[in-house]
Amino acid sequence: xxxxxxxxxxxxxxxxxxxxxxxxxxxxxxxxxxxxxxxxxxxxxxxxxxxxxxxxxxxxxxxxxxxxxxxxxxxxxxxxxxxxxxxxx
Numbered sequence: 708x709x710x711x712x713x714x715x716x717x718x719x720x721x722x723x724x725x726x727x728x729x730x731x732x733x734x735x736x737x738x739x740x741x742x743x744x745x746x747x748x749x750x751x752x753x754x755x756x757x758x759x760x761x762x763x764x765x766x767x768x769x770x771x772x773x774x775x776x777x778x779x780x781x782x783x784x785x786x787x788x789x790x791x792x793x794x795x796x
Contacts, residue, residue: 711725711726715776715777716776717776718773718774719761719763719768719775719777719783722783723772723785732749734746734747734748734749734759735747739770742769742770742772742773743772744758744759745758745761747759748785754787756789759785759786759787759788760785760788761783762785762786763778763783
């Protein structure tokens with residue numbers, strides 16, 4: 708589990724960037740016209756038929772992480788859509 712403290716004026720993408728810079732969470736993303744996609748995490752691509760997702764309260768928020776502000780006390784999860792072990796932050 709990764710932990711950091713940011714403000715609710717920061718976005719979820721700011722959170723991921725902070726974790727990359729300060730704690731070594733390596734991930735690759737692609738910006739699309741409809742939002743953001745996570746390509747790999749810690750050097751691992753999602754298996755065929757799956758995708759990396761950022762979840763908040765069980766809801767996939769991945770495409771909106773670049774403009775979704777952090778919620779106070781929230782736990783975000785980064786996991787593969789069809790099972791697999793996730794990362795909480």
